Amino acid sequence: xxxxxxxxxxxxxxxxxxxxxxxxxxxxxxxxxxxxxxxxxxxxxxxxxxxxxxxxxxxxxxxxxxxxxxxxxxxxxxxxxxxxxxxxxxxxxxxxxxxxxxxxxxxxxxxxxxxxxxxxxxxxxxxxxxxxxxxxxxxxxxxxxxxxxxxxxxxxxxxxxxxxxxxxxxxxxxxxxxxxxxxxxxxxxxxxxxxxxxxxxxxxxxxxxxxxxxxxxxxxxxxxxxxxxxxxxxxxxxxxxxxxxxxxxxxxxxxxxxxxxxxxxxxxxxxxxxxx
Numbered sequence: 171x172x173x174x175x176x177x178x179x180x181x182x183x184x185x186x187x188x189x190x191x192x193x194x195x196x197x198x199x200x201x202x203x204x205x206x207x208x209x210x211x212x213x214x215x216x217x218x219x220x221x222x223x224x225x226x227x228x229x230x231x232x233x234x235x236x237x238x239x240x241x242x243x244x245x246x247x248x249x250x251x252x253x254x255x256x257x258x259x260x261x262x263x264x265x266x267x268x269x270x271x272x273x274x275x276x277x278x279x280x281x282x283x284x285x286x287x288x289x290x291x292x293x294x295x296x297x298x299x300x301x302x303x304x305x306x307x308x309x310x311x312x313x314x315x316x317x318x319x320x321x322x323x324x325x326x327x328x329x330x331x332x333x334x335x336x337x338x339x340x341x342x343x344x345x346x347x348x349x350x351x352x353x354x355x356x357x358x359x360x361x362x363x364x365x366x367x368x369x370x371x372x373x374x375x376x377x378x379x380x381x382x383x384x385x386x387x388x389x390x391x392x393x394x395x396x397x398x399x400x401x402x403x404x405x406x407x408x409x410x411x412x413x414x415x416x417x418x419x420x421x422x423x424x425x426x427x428x429x430x431x432x433x434x435x436x437x438x439x440x441x442x443x444x445x446x
Contacts, residue, residue, distance in 0.1 A: 200215065214349070253339060257411065274292040278291050305324055345410070348406075357400075394431045396431055
């Protein structure tokens with residue numbers, strides 16, 4: 171039998187095997203000698219120094235090391251809503267707790283997406299997520315394909331980042347893990363390649379719907395917020411709590427417009443430059 175015990179063992183600067191070194195220092199072991207993937211994708215450690223109880227899911231705000239209390243002003247505006255609900259409030263045009271297909275379309279147009287992309291997004295979101303959220307009220311499908319904000323947690327799919335827990339709360343540890351595992355140059359941003367690696371690493375077996383949903387969500391995020399082909403950490407945190415969508419809409423009302431993302435032709439900005 172092939173012996174791979176030392177093949178993927180991480181070495182410390184002193185040349186000692188990582189496992190033995192952390193055990194000697196009475197530290198938590200995060201690398202298994204016979205599991206190479208654990209040495210390639212290291213979780214965020216020492217978060218307790220900046221975030222109180224980082225493993226406990228937050229029901230009111232999305233937090234990070236840079237914003238350990240989250241966006242307090244935004245949290246007050248969204249008092250009573252979970253972070254997952256906050257994430258989609260932008261598309262609830264009249265505040266009735268339901269997102270109609272035309273709400274979705276108008277929302278994406280306000281974000282600068284062109285007509286075709288907005289129509290595709292509307293079809294994907296309302297057709298696929300209406301019925302799961304409808305199940306909180308009835309077994310019968312919704313004739314208007316509405317997405318219900320109160321029960322949006324029922325639309326949580328597999329192969330996602332896991333940052334939202336099954337009830338829609340925000341888990342700081344898992345958010346920080348995205349950057350600890352994928353941000354190789356530690357610049358506080360994820361490239362398009364790193365986003366693809368993230369999607370690949372979170373895929374669940376036999377979950378084609380989850381794979382496609384993750385591709386659509388992360389691809390749309392990159393198209394909306396990338397700057398110099400990177401997605402900044404604070405921008406991504408603001409996507410999770412939904413506050414960035416409102417910021418984009420307000421920026422597009424100014425002469426300068428929203429100068430990040432690719433615009434998809436909906437607001438005349440391509441790659442951060444106004445061409446139309």
